[in-house]
Amino acid sequence: MTDRTTVDTIARETVEGLTARLSEPSWLSESRMRAWEAYFQAPMPTDRDEGWRGTDVGAIDLSKLKTYTLSKTVQCEKPLLPNWFETALKHFPNRGGVLFQSTSSDCSFNLNAELASKGVIFCDIQTAIEKHTDKIRPYLEAAGNSVEEGKLSLLAKALFNCGLFLYVPRGVEIDVPLFYGINLDDVLAGGALMPRLLVVAEDNSKASLAYSVGSERGEASGPLSLLSQYAEVHVKPGARVTFLELQQYPDSVFMVNRSNCLVDRDGRYEALTLALGGRQTKSDIATALRAPGASSEILGIVLGDEGQKFSFNTIQDHAASDTKSDINFRVALKDSSASTYQGIVRVAKVAQRTDAYQSNKNLLLSAKAKADSIPKLEILADDVKCAHGATVGPVDREQIFYLMSRGLNETVAEELIVLGFFRQVLEKFNFPYAVNWLGEEVSRKILGANDSENVAAFFQDAE
Amino acid sequence: MSKTPILVIKDLHVEVEGKEILKGVNLTVNAGEIHALMGRNGSGKSTLSYTLMGHPRYHVTKGEISYKGQDLLSMSTDERSRSGMYLAFQYPVAIPGVSVSNFLRATVKARRGKDVPVKEFRKELKECMAKLGVKDEFLSRYVNDGFSGGEKKRLEILQMALLKPDMALLDETDSGLDIDALRTVAEGINALSTKDNGMLLITHYQRMLDYVTPTFVHVMQSGQIVKSGGSELAHELEAQGYDWVTKEHASTATV
Numbered sequence: 001m002t003d004r005t006t007v008d009t010i011a012r013e014t015v016e017g018l019t020a021r022l023s024e025p026s027w028l029s030e031s032r033m034r035a036w037e038a039y040f041q042a043p044m045p046t047d048r049d050e051g052w053r054g055t056d057v058g059a060i061d062l063s064k065l066k067t068y069t070l071s072k073t074v075q076c077e078k079p080l081l082p083n084w085f086e087t088a089l090k091h092f093p094n095r096g097g098v099l100f101q102s103t104s105s106d107c108s109f110n111l112n113a114e115l116a117s118k119g120v121i122f123c124d125i126q127t128a129i130e131k132h133t134d135k136i137r138p139y140l141e142a143a144g145n146s147v148e149e150g151k152l153s154l155l156a157k158a159l160f161n162c163g164l165f166l167y168v169p170r171g172v173e174i175d176v177p178l179f180y181g182i183n184l185d186d187v188l189a190g191g192a193l194m195p196r197l198l199v200v201a202e203d204n205s206k207a208s209l210a211y212s213v214g215s216e217r218g219e220a221s222g223p224l225s226l227l228s229q230y231a232e233v234h235v236k237p238g239a240r241v242t243f244l245e246l247q248q249y250p251d252s253v254f255m256v257n258r259s260n261c262l263v264d265r266d267g268r269y270e271a272l273t274l275a276l277g278g279r280q281t282k283s284d285i286a287t288a289l290r291a292p293g294a295s296s297e298i299l300g301i302v303l304g305d306e307g308q309k310f311s312f313n314t315i316q317d318h319a320a321s322d323t324k325s326d327i328n329f330r331v332a333l334k335d336s337s338a339s340t341y342q343g344i345v346r347v348a349k350v351a352q353r354t355d356a357y358q359s360n361k362n363l364l365l366s367a368k369a370k371a372d373s374i375p376k377l378e379i380l381a382d383d384v385k386c387a388h389g390a391t392v393g394p395v396d397r398e399q400i401f402y403l404m405s406r407g408l409n410e411t412v413a414e415e416l417i418v419l420g421f422f423r424q425v426l427e428k429f430n431f432p433y434a435v436n437w438l439g440e441e442v443s444r445k446i447l448g449a450n451d452s453e454n455v456a457a458f459f460q461d462a463e
Numbered sequence: 464m465s466k467t468p469i470l471v472i473k474d475l476h477v478e479v480e481g482k483e484i485l486k487g488v489n490l491t492v493n494a495g496e497i498h499a500l501m502g503r504n505g506s507g508k509s510t511l512s513y514t515l516m517g518h519p520r521y522h523v524t525k526g527e528i529s530y531k532g533q534d535l536l537s538m539s540t541d542e543r544s545r546s547g548m549y550l551a552f553q554y555p556v557a558i559p560g561v562s563v564s565n566f567l568r569a570t571v572k573a574r575r576g577k578d579v580p581v582k583e584f585r586k587e588l589k590e591c592m593a594k595l596g597v598k599d600e601f602l603s604r605y606v607n608d609g610f611s612g613g614e615k616k617r618l619e620i621l622q623m624a625l626l627k628p629d630m631a632l633l634d635e636t637d638s639g640l641d642i643d644a645l646r647t648v649a650e651g652i653n654a655l656s657t658k659d660n661g662m663l664l665i666t667h668y669q670r671m672l673d674y675v676t677p678t679f680v681h682v683m684q685s686g687q688i689v690k691s692g693g694s695e696l697a698h699e700l701e702a703q704g705y706d707w708v709t710k711e712h713a714s715t716a717t718v
């Protein structure tokens with residue numbers, strides 16, 4: 001059940017066509033149209049724009065991309081999953097639900113019956129629009145479309161063709177993680193995939209979600225494909241949401257990602273992105289702490305090789321007093337890979353007793369690798385604790401010498417140091433078993449698939 | 464009884480950042496011998512130990528070093544280690560994020576050239592740890608990260624026990640230790656000294672030598688070994704201080 005159209009240019013008709021094909025209600029097509037209008041107004045970014053520095057945005061030709069509509073999902077006991085997704089899931093002994101979408105097969109999901117009976121909604125976004133209209137409509141209608149979000153994120157809002165809705169009712173605490181995966185396979189070679197994720201955690205609820213768009217194919221030649229994602233997370237008073245994303249794409253994929261998280265009074269948001277890259281990835285992670293007691297922890301691990309490019313922007317808004325944020329991004333770059341990190345921290349005048357911390361460390365593993373780190377602090381309140389730090393440089397020679405003096409060759413020594421560098425961030429992340437999964441992915445990329453024993457061993461020692 | 468030389472250093476000159484630090488060191492360590500190398504701070508002891516381990520900052524400008532009959536200077540640092548050279552660092556660096564257990568397993572694998580089964584390795588490790596009074600919680604900590612001086616030194620000795628070196632260089636492993644720790648470390652050193660390996664204990668106190676009896680004692684000064692003797696030399700130094708050697712050396716030098 002797939003639907004495919006060639007788009008010459010992304011015109012108003014494209015949005016109208018999509019919404020007609022999907023027989024969407026008018027409130028939704030109007031909401032898509034508002035996003036399209038903002039998209040139309042927004043300038044196409046160039047690599048001279050802030051936040052796009054170092055990216056290769058000129059390589060995307062919007063007029064040549066094919067868009068797809070992914071099939072809706074059906075509920076089933078044992079969803080049929082591709083290998084890469086199974087491999088991820090096997091690390092998690094307990095799961096609350098799994099949702100998987102692709103163009104090619106019937107897509108499916110399951111949700112723990114107990115959670116369903118408590119009113120938890122976990123389904124693809126099209127199904128939610130049909131069956132849970134009252135829950136999802138207010139959020140889709142209210143979503144602002146600021147030019148600041150950037151042209152390509154607005155495009156994802158206008159043309160989203162797959163996605164997720166997770167709704168956790170008041171007071172419901174989900175202790176087992178939920179998983180959402182999308183298959184890229186058919187979208188490769190000139191396609192565009194635009195997922196939209198919406199997470200709503202009502203008062204005093206709790207949930208954790210892991211998300212990944214992947215493919216069986218590591219290599220892909222041919223035209224660039226675009227993955228443009230938009231995610232919105234609402235953490236209501238006293239709620240706790242943990243979000244984990246693995247970004248690992250074939251090398252013909254250009255990924256653009258915007259996430260907006262809104263945290264209310266005493267709410268907590270924790271997110272970790274493991275970025276192993278594609279041709280190029282660009283992520284904006286915006287967190288607004290909107291009421292006293294709100295807090296967030298935004299973690300990132302970036303490992304690049306060959307000619308991969310990464311750009312991460314964190315936008316941390318302290319809009320109320322007594323809010324706390326902690327941002328920690330670690331980047332290691334091999335070959336001629338490159339990364340730009342920009343960390344914006346805004347503290348509003350009313351946001352007294354803000355506690356904001358931002359750290360970005362970059363290890364250059366080759367003379368050709370490049371990293372930029374740009375902290376930006378806009379602090380209007382006068383009683384704040386705000387610390388930030390950035391480092392860029394090669395691996396410490398004394399650490400290498402120490403390990404070599406214990407018989408490790410230089411390559412192994414460096415790999416061990418890099419794994420340790422990442423592990424410090426992974427261990428901060430409060431998501432049971434995630435360290436095993438992510439650790440394995442990181443190790444595989446650093447050590448190569450043939451060193452399978454060490455791949456499994458490094459992150460699972462302590463007894 | 465013929466002696467088997469492990470380490471033979473001849474007329475070694477070493478420069479750091481263009482400055483000559485070692486100015487003609489001669490030293491032979493035979494199997495079964497423990498040599499103590501003493502001398503004031505700044506006399507060049509650590510420079511010798513780093514040079515023996517192949518630190519890239521230390522440039523040998525003259526002289527030769529033979530180790531177990533091979534040309535040491537043509538070997539890389541990791542090759543030296545795998546063939547049994549071991550340096551217990553005066554100031555070991557921290558490697559955050561790498562747990563002691565992962566680290567030890569990697570080093571043992573490198574030294575033995577093959578992986579040791581996890582169970583076997585654990586057993587061996589626990590035995591060594593028990594002997595050296597190292598607590599279990601050590602294993603899950605990051606290498607040297609936030610360790611006290613004494614903890615760092617114990618980890619150096621623990622590694623030595625696992626790697627079973629043919630030639631061990633211990634650079635001020637005694638400093639920063641309280642008397643109990645010193646005794647444990649010294650027992651470790653005595654237990655690891657065999658008839659087949661050689662040891663070079665670098666120290667500037669005589670304290671350690673109350674527990675470990677060296678075969679020979681050498682005094683280094685301004686990048687040269689200026690006096691050598693038996694274990695009694697350490698006691699003379701204790702009683703008379705380094706000035707005594709300095710004067711004696713000055714007078715012989717002018718002859």
Ligand SMILES: Nc1ncnc2c1ncn2[C@@H]1O[C@H](COP(=O)(O)OP(=O)(O)O)[C@@H](O)[C@H]1O
Nearest residue numbers: 479480484503504505506507508509510511520
């Ligand atoms: N990395 C270095 N850079 C510059 N000078 C050094 C370095 N290492 C040692 N030196 C100099 O070499 C001399 C000997 O130092 P060292 O070998 O550390 O002595 P010891 O271990 O006997 O205290 C000192 O004058 C010291 O300043």
Ligand SMILES: [Mg+2]
Nearest residue numbers: 508509553635
């Ligand atoms: Mg020294």
